[in-house]
Amino acid sequence: MEHNPNKSRDTKQHAIILQRIDPENKKKNSKKTSVSDEALIEEATSLLNSANIEVVKTFTQERLRGPKYMGVGKLEEVKAFIDQYNLDDSNDTAIDIVLVNDSISASELNYIDQLIDIKIIDRTQLILDIFASRAESNEGKIQVELAQLSYLLPRLSGHGKSLSRQAGGIGARGPGETKLEQDQRHIRSRMNELKRKLSRLETMRMRRREKDNRQSAPKVALVGYTNAGKSSWFNVLTQAMTYEDDLLFATLDTLKRDVQLNEHGFSMKLIDTVGFIRELPTELVEAFKSTLEEAMDSDILLIVIDSSDDAYMEHYDTVTEIIGKIMPDDEIERIVIMNKSDVIERDISSFQAPTISVSSQLDDGKVVKDKILDVLRGLYESYTVIIPIHDSNTLYTLKQQTIIESIDIDEVKERYVINGYISNKSLLNQWT
Numbered sequence: 001m002e003h004n005p006n007k008s009r010d011t012k013q014h015a016i017i018l019q020r021i022d023p024e025n026k027k028k029n030s031k032k033t034s035v036s037d038e039a040l041i042e043e044a045t046s047l048l049n050s051a052n053i054e055v056v057k058t059f060t061q062e063r064l065r066g067p068k069y070m071g072v073g074k075l076e077e078v079k080a081f082i083d084q085y086n087l088d089d090s091n092d093t094a095i096d097i098v099l100v101n102d103s104i105s106a107s108e109l110n111y112i113d114q115l116i117d118i119k120i121i122d123r124t125q126l127i128l129d130i131f132a133s134r135a136e137s138n139e140g141k142i143q144v145e146l147a148q149l150s151y152l153l154p155r156l157s158g159h160g161k162s163l164s165r166q167a168g169g170i171g172a173r174g175p176g177e178t179k180l181e182q183d184q185r186h187i188r189s190r191m192n193e194l195k196r197k198l199s200r201l202e203t204m205r206m207r208r209r210e211k212d213n214r215q216s217a218p219k220v221a222l223v224g225y226t227n228a229g230k231s232s233w234f235n236v237l238t239q240a241m242t243y244e245d246d247l248l249f250a251t252l253d254t255l256k257r258d259v260q261l262n263e264h265g266f267s268m269k270l271i272d273t274v275g276f277i278r279e280l281p282t283e284l285v286e287a288f289k290s291t292l293e294e295a296m297d298s299d300i301l302l303i304v305i306d307s308s309d310d311a312y313m314e315h316y317d318t319v320t321e322i323i324g325k326i327m328p329d330d331e332i333e334r335i336v337i338m339n340k341s342d343v344i345e346r347d348i349s350s351f352q353a354p355t356i357s358v359s360s361q362l363d364d365g366k367v368v369k370d371k372i373l374d375v376l377r378g379l380y381e382s383y384t385v386i387i388p389i390h391d392s393n394t395l396y397t398l399k400q401q402t403i404i405e406s407i408d409i410d411e412v413k414e415r416y417v418i419n420g421y422i423s424n425k426s427l428l429n430q431w432t
Contacts, residue, residue, distance in 0.1 A: 013051075015097040016078060017044050017058040018070060018112075039311045043278070044101040044123070046227070051130050056095055057081065069100060069108055075115040082118060099126060103279060106155035124151060124281040131284060139201050146194040147283040149187055156184050202290045217258070217401070218376055218423070219269045221295045223323065224304035225315035226275030229339040232360035233304055234272040237368065254295055261369050264399040268372065271295050276322045278314070285325060296327045300375055301334045302368070307357065308343040316351075333375050337368065373403060380421035385432050389414045397431050 021037050037060070045055050059081075061074045078098070086094045098116055100109070103124040113120045121129075128148050135141045222230045234240070238257040255272040273295040274288065285292075303319055305312050316336070334353040338346055342359040356371050358364035380403065387394050389409065395416060398404060404420040422428065 011052070012093070013053045013096040014056050014093050015048055015053050015099050016082065016095055017041060017048075017055055017099050017101055018078065019044070019058055019060045019101045020063045020069060021060045022063055036311070039314075040101060044099060047123075047126055047130065048099060051126065051133065053097065054093075056085065067108075069102065069104055069112065072115065075112060079116045082116065097121060099123070103281070109155075123279070124283070127277065127281055128284065139198070142194050142197050142201075143287040144284075146191060146198070147281065147287040149191050149194070150283040150286070151281065153184065153187050153191070156187065198287075198290065205290065205294055217267055217269050218300070219271060219298040220300045220302060220372060221271040221273060221298040222302045222304060223273055223295070223319060224275060224337075225306065225319055226277050228275065228304045228306040228309075228315065229360055230272055230275060230304045233302070233337065233339070233368070234270065236360050236363060236365045237270055259369075261373055262403070264404045266400065266403055271298065276319050278318050280318075280322055285322065289326060292326050296323065296332065298332060299379065300372060301332050302337055302372075303334055303353070304337045304339055306340055307338040307346045308340045312338075312346065313350075333379060335368075335371055335375060376403060377421050380423050381425050382419070383422050383425055383428060384417065384419050385428060387416050387418065387432055389416055391416075394431050401427070 019037065019041050041058055041060075048055055059070075059074065059078050061070050064071060082095050082098075085091055095118070097119050098112070098121075100112065100120065100122045102122060104122050109120050109122060128144070128151055131144045132141075132148065135144045222234055224230045234255065234257070237259050240257060254274075257270050258267045259270045260267045273292065301323070303316065305316050305319075309315065336348070336351045336353050336355040338348055338355060338357040340359055340361075341357040341364075342361055345357060348355040348357055354371060354375060356367060358367050383402070385398070387398075395407075395418075398418060398420070402420045402422040404418060406419045408417040409415075410417060
């Protein structure tokens with residue numbers, strides 16, 4: 001394909017989106033509950049914007065009966081538009097990428113590539129490349145590279161220019177062409193090396209987890225659809241200023257902070273996790289599984305939902321589906337946080353888990369903390385203890401490690417009568 005040699009390029013890349021339309025979504029009174037086509041395109045646009053790619057145009061076609069993602073006629077229309085756009089002197093940018101807003105096979109990518117003759121990526125590769133650009137920790141980088149190689153390995157048989165164009169993804173943060181030029185044996189060898197590194201890191205994490213589990217502080221994990229407001233709530237609850245931006249997958253690394261829940265000093269360990277998304281690539285789920293399992297090994301999951309998004313129920317279903325894949329025997333207590341109540345109030349009666357409608361912008365942190373305490377009371381055992389009024393060490397321990405409901409002073413007998421909730425009553429024998 002020819003380009004105008006005089007056309008300047010800015011630092012942004014520019015893309016075309018290819019989207020198959022489900023005719024069922026157009027039917028009136030359709031009982032289909034899948035995400036609308038408009039929402040799919042909007043999400044694809046957000047993904048591209050997060051990768052610093054601007055969308056020039058979206059091409060749609062109704063789903064075909066055969067195996068092809070789009071017909072030859074539609075793809076020729078796409079190619080003609082790109083050629084004309086890139087040669088038009090009135091456009092000061094060029095189209096670099098075509099995003100197929102779906103996860104498709106290598107043969108299908110090759111088929112589209114041969115007709116359009118420009119870099120073709122599918123939704124899976126876009127998400128993988130965004131993860132690669134966000135990874136900061138050593139473990140995160142290893143996990144992403146392993147996911148990328150798992151995605152590319154079955155595509156090595158494609159060879160040719162279409163494979164080399166897939167090599168670098170949307171930027172220079174992919175595994176790179178030099179790796180892809182190696183044979184399958186070398187790729188598998190690299191994957192095995194990455195798995196060994198992850199295994200060593202997982203062993204270290206398991207030791208830390210065992211140490212954490214010996215502590216009585218409850219663990220509460222923030223989970224949710226990407227960009228639903230998890231980082232905002234992490235900041236509100238911890239009164240910290242972690243990275244927070246209007247980007248998909250703004251942070252990948254797990255964050256942990258101690259958060260005081262009541263005036264006595266009882267605290268929880270709050271964990272922030274990577275955001276989920278519809279059809280999160282299997283390669284990423286597998287690569288990040290051990291990290292996510294650690295986060296899921298909590299007493300409570302706080303599921304953050306953006307109530308201002310029309311697809312909020314589909315996002316909730318996506319989150320619970322991914323949780324089910326990671327923790328198939330999951331019986332963890334859940335609290336649904338319907339975020340952005342300052343924008344819109346939603347009916348929360350359809351959720352089976354305890355649900356609160358709040359806003360991180362209105363500093364509703366106490367509302368969330370009170371709900372967490374309510375759920376913990378249901379998980380804990382009630383207790384009553386009597387300690388001497390001079391036993392300040394035991395009083396301090398009870399305040400820190402149990403949910404104290406009342407402290408009554410018996411001045412005549414010089415003692416405290418304390419009522420509260422504790423995770424395990426046997427601990428009282430160690431303290432009193």
